[in-house]
Amino acid sequence: MSEPALSVPPLPAIMLEPLVRAALLEDLGRAGDITSDAIVPADAHAVTALVARQKGVVAGLDLARLAFRLVDPRIEVMVERPDGSALEPGDLIATVAGPARGMLTAERVALNFLCHLSGIASATAAVVDAVRGHKARITCTRKTMPGLRGPQKYALRVGGGANHRFGLDDGILIKDNHIAVAGGIRPAVGRARAAIGHMVKIEVEVDTLAQLDEALDAGVDAVLLDNMTPAELAQAVRMVDGRAVTEASGRITLATAPAVAASGVDLISIGWLTHSAAVLDIGLDHQEREAAWAL
Structure with a gap:
């Protein structure tokens, strides 16, 4: 699978933020992330990696970044392979670093958007290659x-x-x-x-x-x-x-x-x-050097 020939301008954040906010509010419910709040110390810091587990094309990083930052603005997402990049299993897409609680709270919403949109991009690239x-x-x-x-x-x-x-x-x-x-x-x-x-x-x-x-x-x-x-x-x-x-x-x-x-x-x-394109399997993997939650 080859990379798309043309770069695609990103969608304006003002279009994306309402979608990400709605997804986060749906997930947080009435009491927030009671699991992370109970288990993870408030001052814990973590470094995680967004890693491809399948071959494909990545899309949706702006929505994933928004999910993390809307939960905690201190979370940083350092992109290694931007939208449109061809992926092989094991490729590092981005590194996510910051407060651990917020990172775990936003993880599912960020991955839902990223895996879904990367699935669409990957399926499209396969058909484009076929013709x-x-x-x-x-x-x-x-x-x-x-x-x-x-x-x-x-x-x-x-x-x-x-x-x-x-x-x-x-x-x-x-x-x-x-x-x-x-x-x-x-x-x-x-x-x-x-x-x-x-x-x-x-x-x-x-x-x-x-x-x-x-x-x-x-x-x-x-x-x-x-x-x-x-x-x-x-x-x-x-x-x-x-x-x-x-x-x-x-x-x-x-x-x-x-x-x-x-x-x-x-x-x-x-x-x-x-x-109905299948999602692209992407994981958020905890980095061992931060296993002690930076306490």
Whole structure:
């Protein structure tokens, strides 16, 4: 697995802090961390290491850092491998040093964000590698966890993918139910075009080549080719002939992505990259030199 070619700008802290605060408050409950408060002396200091236990790509370090610092601002996170770095088992990602109580209190929330987002970045990088040599870009969908859309889409970019629309308000995507209610593709596209500004693109989901022909006649900007075989996709690409952006979607896996990409489509959108990618196993390992809790 290779590292993504482009660096990805970090998300602003003002976007991340409410998410991390909510996660910490959920974990702290009504009485705080009664385990650490009872066991760990108030003046104890610790040094721990965030270590990769699997091969992958790291993402989410800013959220992990926020989790530690919101619990105790004296905790320092020294990053060795920033977001986007390729990982091998045993690689040191970052060193965490500071008051031991706060570190243990924040540990689970920090790891939840870091493992989840690194899982998305790692899965994305694997699919990006699988289609390398074709022009198709791997994109996400709106199938994200509530409240986590920004970080999840960020993690996909870290893995080398590209983002689809962020919400219902930044692009027109006319799907099968829209078409059914509107009475067809042409009236749906006509109403959409009359309602939007010149900066908004229109994409139509099609299931058949006949629908594709109708969408092209309506002058859409992009077509979502849903659940088509690689052979059908290749024929669709020939029909489009550069008149619109072509996007393949529908139960595409790591194994099937290369054949889909070989059809010549511009984009491959994959929902499971955000809604059900497996976490990347990352541990917070206590360093033996601090075993006495720095007492």
